[in-house]
Amino acid sequence: MTSYINHPLLKKDAIESRLYQQILAGDVLKKGNTMVVAPTALGKTIVAILVAADRLNKVKNSKVLVLAPSKPLAIQHEDSFKEFLTLPCTSITGAIKTDERVKRWEESRIICATPQTVESDLLNGRYDLGSVSLIVFDECHHGVGSYSYVYLASRYVRESKFNLILGLTASPGSDKSKINEVCKNLYIQNIVVKTEDDTDVKPYFNPVEIDWVRIKMSEELEKIKVHVNKALKIRLKALKNMGIIKTVSVGKTDVLKARGRIQGEIARTTNP
Template sequence: MIKMYVDHPLVKPETISLRKYQECIVSRAIDANTLVVLPTGLGKTIIAAMVSAYRLHKFPDSKILFLAPTRPLAVQHHKTFKRILNIEDMVVLTGMTPVGEREKLWNENRIIFATPQTIENDLLRGLSLENVSLIIFDECHRAVGNYSYVNIAREYMKTARNKLILGLTASPSSDNEIVNEICSNLFIERIEAKTDHDIDVKPYIQSVKIDWVKVELPHEFISVKKKIEEILREELRELKSMGYLETSDLTKINKRTLLEVQSEIRKEIVSGLDSYQQASLVASALKLNHALELLETQGISSLDNYLER
């Protein structure tokens, strides 16, 4: 069987061959703000690269901004784009990059990979998204509450000349209200969703073997982690005593659980119940949960930046 490679001026020759479902998603994502729901390993980054190539070809003087929740993810996407696209001006920006240097690198590059906290902080310092023709939100199911994605999307839609949003996720939520919130926060106009069972996807599904490797946190992290967990545990106990949670065990409570509780409390408030104290409590628990995640995945400096906001 002859392999048909993508022929595009901004794509390296004989680099990628799009699958049918990828072609379909790309063709629909180039002209409307799109949420792409695709199982892990089925080429969401390649779809993002192709939409980026289209936008840069259409708006050659513009920039692409690819946001990922963590630095390792941003670096990973940068490597994929480097392999695929015939574009040299790409850079990864994170909180580890000095502020003055970030401004210089932003101006010099066409595709910027960054963590959302970094961009949100730079927006406060005067960064303009006016010339960004596409923002990609990786793991866009995080675009709820006061997560940085929400503020960035809002600012982008207000200021960009040629705006387009692409949200990528493998698991948006089983709660329709949360999905609606994500779509609203990212100004989504179209949803492209595929599952393991779709005919055009099934041939590419591979069994996944997971090897868990436990990494010990540095000693100074552990004391901070324990303090945050102590406060979070107390708030979970309160939510449990109010009947919103079945357990206050930290190992059995995750962000999705708290978001579902938050959704339930919002419904109560809309119906006329005085549940504002509960709303404040779950909002605080979500912030603490996010603080723990930052500490464990990005380190003390990212946690400091988050707490200073």
């Protein structure tokens, strides 16, 4: 028989009771600022919801800010938090007008947002982070260089008297120095790693099976592809001429590594 988690702010029979998720949430609440590293299928969002419920219940009239790198991801988090929590939840992205963003911030207890939008609003004094009792940085490995996560974490620890930071990622990377940089930038002291091979996870983990189906592109899409490739080649040549990449024959991983390197250089220089 399936058992569910009971909590004043959780909808009845909404979240299945999984011990490993409750332990992860408990560790965050007990140990403080934490990075949770786990594959997508293990339910990192549920852990964030459990932590959020505790903070919103204990820190009266406080807010929870959930940050995600893209608009679709922010809206996805909004849907998840609305599904499980009883408190008002909204999303804030650059597609929403300024006055409406301020209204949503003031009227909601849970705000799911893109970091660039929140950074812009803070810099323009539209609201502050003083009432935020938890910030969730989804895909927290982005917290390097001049990315908005870095500024928001710094401002949060200054403005909120009861701050707690939760970082979520499935891919922190293998570069130890980058992981240390993320932890430093986001004020994270504790890292917890969970995999589908852990004994407390195995009973709940259903391996994802992928079937690749190859289809032939339409004539219209083929033409679009030609133009996209031309535009990409122009930009790659520009990066090569600036010495950012060595060759135009690069993949996505190479470009991301180059971006991280340049962001690091910008962050360290006094005259970027």
